[in-house]
Amino acid sequence: MTPRRGPAAHPPTPTTAARQREASAMQFDGILFFPITPFDDKGGLDEEVLDRHIRDGMEHRPGGVFAACGTGEFHALGAEEHARVTARAVEAVGGRVPVVAGAGGSVRTAAEQAAAAADLGADAVLLLPPYLVGGSQRGLVEYVRAVAGAAGVPVIAYQRANMVLTPETAAEVAQIPGVEGIKDGVGDLGAMRRIVQAVRAVRGEDFAFFNGLPTAELTFAPYASVGVPLYSSAAFAFAPEVATAFYRAAHAGDPLADRLLTGFYEPLVALRDRAPGYAVAMVKAGVRLRGGRAGAVRPPLTDLTREEEALLADIIDAGLRAVEGE
Template identity: 70%
Template structure:
């Protein structure tokens, strides 16, 4: 599976009654597609998969497939209990998704052999290209990662753990065993801050939560970083690092702030669902200033 560009993780909009708003989701995805992402990852972490019913998850994936119209790959979230992961993967396949992002097992931990079995169970049940999400209860040893990479259907590993030493060893071991065709990408919250470090260990692809509300900034950073343009550092200074500081004030703000930012841009995405909470008015004002600074930096660079 080939990805060329930023990986777009859409929000899942809810209406004023808290119900899934499919029309708003289609508009939100269309807004992102205009900025040419490399892939659309629907109903994943930024899309509040933890808070979606089975029916809502299926509808969200169906909307993403319809809105994307084959322009880029659509990857659907799946995970939790092994039974739920299989059901979500199967629903994604039926809706026409190109693959799944397999999230970690819910709540419980297991030995490395159990993690392999978790991935194997899902991929054997549903034949769909699978990217395995390393974080939380899915922490892989290098040898385990190589074993998982060899399972039929597994095409990539996304890292959200942030252990660069472990990730460097995983990349080296998977490349040693399987060659260079396997996909890795940086899935850290506000991944742009760690892009240089991940690129240095062989992981140049990354997901961008900020793309969901500031695609102009995210796209400008992507291009500037790859071109060695000083704009990349400028955007880290005025947009990404302040966003991280604000994000770290409360659990769940990695999603809540993105949704608040989308509302600031006029998108009808609604509020987050519990247990996440929305930012305060004062924090929203800080987010507004961060957004304005990022957009201004992009505009200034374009006029230079």
Template identity: 55%
Template sequence: MDFRGILFFPVTPFTADGAIDHDLLAAHVATGVEAEAGGVFPACGTGEFHALSTAEAAAVTRTAVSAVGGRVPVIAGAGGPLGHAIEVARSAADAGADGLLVLPPYLVGGTQEGLISYVEQIAAASDLPVIIYHRGTAQYSVETVRRLAANPKVVGFKDGTGDIGTTQLIVRAVAESGREDFAFFNGLLTAELTQGAYRGIGVPLYSSAAFAMAPDIANAHYRAYASGDDDARLRLLDGFYRPLVALRDETPGFGVSLIKAGLRLSGLAVGSVRAPLVDPTPAQEARLAEILAAGRALL
């Protein structure tokens, strides 16, 4: 699976009565693809996978696949309770997705053998390749990733822990296995802040929630990052991403809530987040507007 460019995690728009707004979702996804996203990951973290039913996750994936139209890979989220994850995996395959991002299991943490079984059962539920997400209740050891990489259906690793040392060892273990088709992603919140370090250990790809609300700013960062223009990259880090992270860290769940707020500020009526997440206060939204304006002033 070949990814080129920023990995786009669209939000899931909701109407005033809480239903999914599929027309708005299609427009949101199409806009991201037109802004040169390297892949689309619907019904994942930024898309509030935690709050979607199996039927809703399937519907979100179908809409995204249609909007993408085969231009870039579509990787759907699948995780949580094992039965839910298997249902979502099958429905994502039926919807035409190109792969699955295996999110952590719900609530409980198992042994490494249990995590291997969890991934393998989700992988076996469809013909789709899977990418494992290393965070929360799914923290994979180096040896576990080595074993999973022996399965040709496991095609990627996304780090959400920030443990650079372990991730470096995982990158080297997969390289030693001979896999040349295995992708590595930086999946930390606001990954732009840490991507310089991840590139240094052989992890060139990153997900960008900011791309969902401000593709112009996110693309400027990506161009600076890809070309090695560290002066431009650091200007954007200091002028946009650092204040965005400071605001994000004020309230749990703002990694998603601020993205939806930014889209609303741009005129896209994506609605509120679902519980247990909360929307920013008016004062926080005003600060977000200032941060976005400051970021665009740097372009």
């Protein structure tokens, strides 16, 4: 494990060897898996089910596992639960691909979560925005700097909600020691193109960009066109056959990708948009429909209705038929 850095406000620039170690932890070759966090009948964390969920997903060879992040209901986990989810993910993956753990909230909480995740063996941290309060561009830089200084593993800054970066700020964030990626959940392609250009000018090609929009397959092509080839796949958590088939088809220019967009992903997005929080609740419902255990989502999220679960079942069947037809 990479030694953890101290909490200095301005940590020293890492050596070339340290940079190489950080970069090696950020090599994502394939679709990115965002596991759910399953809860038992009493609402507690079900670690055995989580272990099985991740191991089953690994059979489909994802390029990375992002545990205790948005799809994993990061917002609803206590500190102990967050640590247990991270530890289980590291164990289940067994070093086959990078494991990234979520961190966020207040600057002290985020720094503590990032440091704990590193101690538990996570390869990197996805830094979510601070909650409730907004900040200036300078404040956002210092938020990322403080967490990166405590983490000791690469940090991916998640741009969304109240952490929206200008191209100039993104370039500054990219130069903070330990920051090795930016994930976009805003969806402004023009701004993202300028961010990619600004960061490349100061960091070259050894920096990762991720499309973090919900159901990111729908925007894979436009994001790839501005230099953002990596994306989160919520569908992988419950329909890995479909998600993997789309990933391969989209990269190969196979017409199957367009058929899956029309027959699976577009109806999935229409269902997702019926209520706030369905981007997570829909994934848990999908896991249940495929025979897995997931439990309910935690408040303030709400689960799909029975009618909506039936609609989701039809969407999943359509996606599987499209893949099997090939």
